[in-house]
Amino acid sequence: MPVSMDIILGGIGDALNFYTIAFVVLGVLIGILVGSIPGLNGPMAIAIAVPMTFYLQPLAAIGMLVGIMKGSTVGGAVPAILLNTPGTPDSAITAIDGYPLAKKGKPFKALKMALYSSVSGDTMSDLVLFTVSAPIAMVALMLGPTDLAAIIFFSICLIMCMIGDDPFKGMLAAGTGFLLAAVGLAPGEGTPRMTFDILELEDGLSLVSVGIGVLVLGEVLMAIRNSGNKVTSTLPPSAGKDANRLGLKDYVSCGRTILRSGAIGTAIGATPGIGSTLAAVTGYTLAKRASKNADKFGTGELEGIAAAEAANSSVSGSNLIPLLTLGIPGNVAAAFLVGALTIHGVTPGPTLFQDQGRLIYALFTAMVIANISNLAIGRLGLQMFGLVAKVPQSIVYPVVLLLCMTGAWISANEMVGCVLMVVFGIIGFFMRLLKIPVITFVIAFVLGKMWELPLTQMMLLTDGELVKMIQHPVAVVFSLSGLLLLSFVTWKRKSEKRLAKESTTSDLKST
Amino acid sequence: MKQLSKTFLLLLISGMIVSWSAYAAWTPEESIKVLVGFKAGGGVDTLARVVSQKVAENTGWTIVVVNKTGGGGSVMAKSLKKAKPDGYTIGFAPGENFTFNPTINPRIGFTLHDFTHLAAISVSQCGLFSMSDKPWTTLADAIEAAKSGEEISVAYQAPKMGMSMKAIEKVFGVSLKLVPVKGGNGGVKNVLGGHVDIAWGAGIQAKYVKAGQMKILASCEKERIAMAPEAPTVRELGVKYVNLDAKFQFSAPGNLPADIAEAYVREIRRATGSKDIQDLIANKLSLKLIFTSGKELQKDLEQSLTEAQELVEFVKN
Numbered sequence: 001m002p003v004s005m006d007i008i009l010g011g012i013g014d015a016l017n018f019y020t021i022a023f024v025v026l027g028v029l030i031g032i033l034v035g036s037i038p039g040l041n042g043p044m045a046i047a048i049a050v051p052m053t054f055y056l057q058p059l060a061a062i063g064m065l066v067g068i069m070k071g072s073t074v075g076g077a078v079p080a081i082l083l084n085t086p087g088t089p090d091s092a093i094t095a096i097d098g099y100p101l102a103k104k105g106k107p108f109k110a111l112k113m114a115l116y117s118s119v120s121g122d123t124m125s126d127l128v129l130f131t132v133s134a135p136i137a138m139v140a141l142m143l144g145p146t147d148l149a150a151i152i153f154f155s156i157c158l159i160m161c162m163i164g165d166d167p168f169k170g171m172l173a174a175g176t177g178f179l180l181a182a183v184g185l186a187p188g189e190g191t192p193r194m195t196f197d198i199l200e201l202e203d204g205l206s207l208v209s210v211g212i213g214v215l216v217l218g219e220v221l222m223a224i225r226n227s228g229n230k231v232t233s234t235l236p237p238s239a240g241k242d243a244n245r246l247g248l249k250d251y252v253s254c255g256r257t258i259l260r261s262g263a264i265g266t267a268i269g270a271t272p273g274i275g276s277t278l279a280a281v282t283g284y285t286l287a288k289r290a291s292k293n294a295d296k297f298g299t300g301e302l303e304g305i306a307a308a309e310a311a312n313s314s315v316s317g318s319n320l321i322p323l324l325t326l327g328i329p330g331n332v333a334a335a336f337l338v339g340a341l342t343i344h345g346v347t348p349g350p351t352l353f354q355d356q357g358r359l360i361y362a363l364f365t366a367m368v369i370a371n372i373s374n375l376a377i378g379r380l381g382l383q384m385f386g387l388v389a390k391v392p393q394s395i396v397y398p399v400v401l402l403l404c405m406t407g408a409w410i411s412a413n414e415m416v417g418c419v420l421m422v423v424f425g426i427i428g429f430f431m432r433l434l435k436i437p438v439i440t441f442v443i444a445f446v447l448g449k450m451w452e453l454p455l456t457q458m459m460l461l462t463d464g465e466l467v468k469m470i471q472h473p474v475a476v477v478f479s480l481s482g483l484l485l486l487s488f489v490t491w492k493r494k495s496e497k498r499l500a501k502e503s504t505t506s507d508l509k510s511t
Numbered sequence: 512m513k514q515l516s517k518t519f520l521l522l523l524i525s526g527m528i529v530s531w532s533a534y535a536a537w538t539p540e541e542s543i544k545v546l547v548g549f550k551a552g553g554g555v556d557t558l559a560r561v562v563s564q565k566v567a568e569n570t571g572w573t574i575v576v577v578n579k580t581g582g583g584g585s586v587m588a589k590s591l592k593k594a595k596p597d598g599y600t601i602g603f604a605p606g607e608n609f610t611f612n613p614t615i616n617p618r619i620g621f622t623l624h625d626f627t628h629l630a631a632i633s634v635s636q637c638g639l640f641s642m643s644d645k646p647w648t649t650l651a652d653a654i655e656a657a658k659s660g661e662e663i664s665v666a667y668q669a670p671k672m673g674m675s676m677k678a679i680e681k682v683f684g685v686s687l688k689l690v691p692v693k694g695g696n697g698g699v700k701n702v703l704g705g706h707v708d709i710a711w712g713a714g715i716q717a718k719y720v721k722a723g724q725m726k727i728l729a730s731c732e733k734e735r736i737a738m739a740p741e742a743p744t745v746r747e748l749g750v751k752y753v754n755l756d757a758k759f760q761f762s763a764p765g766n767l768p769a770d771i772a773e774a775y776v777r778e779i780r781r782a783t784g785s786k787d788i789q790d791l792i793a794n795k796l797s798l799k800l801i802f803t804s805g806k807e808l809q810k811d812l813e814q815s816l817t818e819a820q821e822l823v824e825f826v827k828n
Binding site for chain 1: 550551553579580581582583585586589590615618619620664670673688689690691692693694696699700701703704705706707
């Protein structure tokens with residue numbers, strides 16, 4: 001059943017009112033501001049904002065959250081370029097060329113390039129989302145519990161592939177995430193697990209409490225610990241208006257890079273379970289490989305900025321493809337969106353386009369509005385965001401702390417939520433101290449929570465006989481490719497290590 | 512004569528005062544909290560909000576709806592029990608929160624009798640449904656098919672439904688594949704995609720039934736449901752333990768003073784009498800309109816507590 005035109009037009013009409021637009025623009029503004037402050041990032045802002053949007057109309061609430069997500073990817077480039085202190089891992093790639101260019105006295109040229117390529121990548125990704133999600137949703141209905149269990153298994157394999165340089169710490173983070181996802185009543189039988197007879201834990205640990213705790217409070221505690229180290233910018237004064245002008249020619253010369261990075265980011269975003277950092281790294285690496293001035297990369301090359309920003313921003317639109325059609329979030333920010341959608345009575349999944357088609361197209365319109373305001377606010381506020389990036393942490397963190405508490409309280413109207421948030425804040429602090437990847441932990445927690453139900457359903461439907469999975473080709477393809485990918489990456493990592501070892505020993509021999 | 516009329520006048524005035532004070536016995540002086548045990552935006556929450564708003568409009572009371580989610584409504588029930596019985600905290604929940612939940616988990620920390628139950632305003636219209644192209648007319652046919660070896664899967668979204676399915680299995684001596692799903696939408700999605708044969712639905716399936724895409728195999732209530740009056744109840748098919756009977760009701764902490772309870776019952780009755788609320792309940796939420804309060808409601812709840820205990824006992828032994 002294709003979505004009819006009047007539903008699409010109705011949805012577009014729903015989004016075009018003052019109330020909705022105001023909240024979307026507000027979201028973008030918050031996103032850019034939060035992104036501009038070193039140490040804060042989009043997922044943090046969304047974690048805190050989700051409970052605050054409970055009392056808005058569904059469209060305004062979700063539009064605002066998407067606005068924050070989009071705004072923060074633009075904002076993230078600001079501290080990366082001006083201070084060389086990226087707020088998120090993915091904007092670290094932006095800093096590679098952004099900071100050197102700023103040092104040459106052209107900070108605004110770098111910022112403008114980041115803004116334009118970010119919005120371009122984002123728009124590309126959104127266009128893909130708008131066109132493919134309805135058809136995919138129709139196919140998604142054919143995917144049963146077995147297929148869903150396999151797709152989530154595939155995502156889990158992907159995060160295991162990307163657990164970072166220290167596989168042990170990555171596994172520890174993921175393992176803990178899965179373990180804590182099991183808190184609550186077992187699906188079906190309803191046996192309580194790790195609830196200690198606390199009624200409030202029967203539905204499991206809430207993502208809002210865990211997310212705000214680990215992602216935000218943990219970061220704040222870490223910043224308090226490091227408060228001795230001051231960020232000092234050593235930027236020379238700006239080289240004047242002309243040097244900072246970014247002409248159409250500059251943009252066009254980066255056109256191919258933007259397109260390439262946008263495509264990479266879109267593809268990565270559409271894959272459940274992996275995030276924008278990989279997109280930025282891949283986009284940047286490929287741009288460097290394809291560029292004529294590859295040797296200039298890292299010295300303030302515009303193309304480098306464009307490659308990183310277009311890639312990490314184009315993740316945010318296509319991220320919603322698995323989210324809306326299958327109910328599986330593509331990254332941490334999207335996981336919070338699932339929560340927000342359910343709270344507003346919208347169940348992501350294949351029936352969404354039939355049940356709430358109008359709302360979805362209204363949301364798409366809100367995304368376009370968000371992109372336009374991203375461009376407008378970003379362009380007008382360029383000078384101001386530079387100042388925001390220098391707001392002292394002694395002002396930022398107390399405010400954030402207060403917001404954390406408020407968010408945790410609103411999410412359940414219960415003290416338990418706040419207590420959990422604080423506990424997970426302390427856990428997050430120690431994870432950072434021990435360099436255990438927090439994002440891996442949160443994603444494992446989210447996926448673990450989602451995996452259990454389809455897995456239980458699959459076991460019941462197949463009588464626990466894995467052989468019966470053969471009847472589900474989609475499931476077979478996803479499970480096998482997950483396993484293959486994981487063993488390939490492990491093998492490659494091992495052989496790289498061996499090579500590194502051999503080369504050091506041969507170096508020793510030759511000397 | 513003069514004296515007499517004076518006395519009469521006094522009597523009249525005092526009579527008016529008495530009757531007036533009996534009528535407006537209790538008026539809240541601060542804001543009222545209505546606790547809801549489910550997420551904002553869901554069916555229970557919508558109903559609570561709409562009725563509360565109407566009561567507020569009619570009376571000028573300040574009413575705030577607060578969602579206290581968790582444990583299938585039990586978190587809310589526990590905090591309602593702990594609240595002061597002063598009329599400023601009441602709750603809105605399906606009756607099974609107070610009857611079924613403590614039956615399956617005796618350590619839950621509350622019983623049906625810890626509350627003053629005010630008024631029930633609607634009752635569920637739950638049925639078992641499948642795609643229309645299945646060869647069965649009623650649940651009995653599906654069970655026959657299962658008996659002759661066909662694998663039949665049934666999706667359920669709440670513990671009471673799972674328990675009821677086990678009772679059905681036990682009575683007919685048949686084994687079905689019971690698959691837990693999340694929310695009514697989980698059942699619809701899996702039946703539409705052909706992953707599960709039959710599912711429980713409390714109203715979400717209505718539009719597919721109307722379109723002829725799905726059919727109701729049995730009613731899971733005491734009576735046949737309005738959506739499909741031709742489908743027999745599971746009780747008619749011989750399983751007396753199955754009666755979902757989720758009555759949506761307002762309750763207050765135990766020992767609520769009688770004048771406060773009276774004021775609430777009166778205002779809830781007045782609010783649910785309005786056309787738009789009746790339309791929401793019957794047409795949008797596919798529930799049945801009822802109004803029971805006081806002793807009658809207490810009797811209904813005792814009845815459903817006994818039924819819940821019988822169901823659990825039958826399945827467990």
